[in-house]
Amino acid sequence: MSARARWAVVVLVLAVAGAVALWPRADDPPAAESTPSRPAQDLGLLRERAALPPCPSGTGGPAALRGVEVTCLGDGTPLDLAGALPGRALVNFWATWCVPCQEELKVLDAYSREPGAVPVVAVLVGSKEGDGLELLAKLGVRLPAVHDPADAVRAAVRARPGLPLSVVVGGDGALTEVADPPVFESVEQVREVVG
Incomplete structure (x- = not known):
């Protein structure tokens, strides 16, 4: 395998690993819970x-x-x-x-x-x-x-x-x-x- 092909495989593996790391999981809290919300209105x-x-x-x-x-x-x-x-x-x-x-x-x-x-x-x-x-x-x-x-x-x-x-x-x-x-x-x- 050429050096260029090896680098392409490495880049592809890193891209897949990054996507998997950033993909939301079922046990992750929803984004809304982590952001402050407006206080309840009286x-x-x-x-x-x-x-x-x-x-x-x-x-x-x-x-x-x-x-x-x-x-x-x-x-x-x-x-x-x-x-x-x-x-x-x-x-x-x-x-x-x-x-x-x-x-x-x-x-x-x-x-x-x-x-x-x-x-x-x-x-x-x-x-x-x-x-x-x-x-x-x-x-x-x-x-x-x-x-x-x-x-x-x-x-x-x-x-x-x-x-x-x-x-x-x-x-x-x-x-x-x-x-x-x-x-x-x-x-x-x-x-x-x-x-």
């Missing part, structure tokens, strides 16, 4: 800081949302979302990682404070409850808000994927996805869409 304290209003509750509401359980971010209670929407309303889906959602939440909050505004309910998806509370407190947004970790509300209304997303609830319970504008940038746009 949801009570975060709720206090966010100072959200209680979620509306009642009976009726859109048939598509009856039985869809969410958690009220204001007080942590479970809630059937249909009961929170007994009449005309605007439902806005958002996530903490969605940058356009943050600006839209501020616009919706300003709209909700106007006389004659229809109720606005913010639905947090794709994010942790505590992270949502932290962001709402930071933004100064005081909308009634719910947490939907299973994204069941969007599935129930058969909304398109992507965020931000808003749905208008009609007085008869009909649900209409807002396509134009894709993101509310002014109170006037919200007023125009909800009528």
